Amino acid sequence: MQDHPAEFPPDYASQDPAALPRIRFPDGRSEPDQPGWRHAFPIDWARDQVVSRRDFTRLMVLTGLAFTVAQFGVGLASLRAGRARPEPKALARVEEIPVGETVRLHYPGPRDPILLTHLSTGAFVAYGQLCTHLQCPVVPRAELGRLECPCHNGWFDMAEGRPMAGPPRRPLTRIQLEIRDGVIHATGVEERTA
Amino acid sequence: MSPADDGHTPDQRGILLDGILFLVGLILMLQLWLLTATMEAFLGGDLEIAWPAALASLACQALNLGLWRILGALDPR
Incomplete structure (x- = not known):
């Protein structure tokens, strides 16, 4: 100075x-x-x-x-x-999940939580449980037919996993399902932009 | 090329330098947009766009380096 x-x-x-x-x-x-x-x-x-x-x-x-x-x-x-393709995995038997119920499972790895829901239409859907906003776990709100992310009040449609309200802009990761011999199998993971 | 013999007046050189600065900033914003759009697509499961976008970003970077060199030639310390 x-x-x-x-x-x-x-x-x-x-x-x-x-x-x-x-x-x-x-x-x-x-x-x-x-x-x-x-x-x-x-x-x-x-x-x-x-x-x-x-x-x-x-x-x-x-x-x-x-x-x-x-x-x-x-x-x-x-x-x-692109190289990593998850192996198919048996998730649950059809009769184990009543209509309107949601169970928490893991797919493709033990650290990948998913929600498997039996819709009132009779169809089964499964989504990755991590919110597409900031990865908080979403929780089912069966009475509303929605999934809620409580961290930032994000909402997803339970039938399609698409964002309805709040900060999330991308749909939840969809788990591809197949039902063979009364057993629900997860066959793949589908990331989606819209 | 030195400032004395490049044939430009100081005002002209100033305009050129401002123009280069503007272009570099514009390309930088384009690169930022490219990165965020690619991340969004990647997180959404669209894997095909990542490499074309990376090459486009590399081309932008080469352009920026060229502009930087021109700026250095117009304005040596």
Whole structure:
């Protein structure tokens, strides 16, 4: 930090102009003609703005590079996701789930909770239990025919798993089901955008 | 190319630099949009869009690098 001159504002008129630092000022006048406060902030404005512009552009280019790297990360993740096809799994027997009831199971892995519901129409549907907003577990509201995410008051239609209200915009993950010999089998996982 | 011999007045150079800055910002926003749209599609199970989007982002990045180099040539320290 620079000390203030003994005399403030300085008396430029009594100083040798050649000894003063060469700084360009916005108004184009020489340093001795500048107001006294500029001595306390001796910034070369024109040069400072050019440097800031270059640095700002470099920051933007580096940010874009981070976006590109993330984009390739998504590409690699899509390759992995494309290869992983879950194995079919028997979930429950038809008679174990009465009409209007929902049971919590896991598919495809032991850490992937799903909700299997027997609708009043007689059909079975299953959805991933994690809300598509911020991954809170949704809970069934059979009396309303909906699934509720209590974290942020999100609501999903139980028949289709589509968002009805609240922050979620994407439908719940749908579990593909098959009924063979009275047994409900999960055969795949369907992520959906709309 | 130095500022003295590129044939531009300081005002012209300023306009060029502002234009480059604007383009770089525009491309950066495009990259951000591309990333969010790709993430949205990926989370929704659409896996086919990820690699074309990554290549598009790479092309944008190459364009930005080129603009940055032009800016460096117009405005050396």
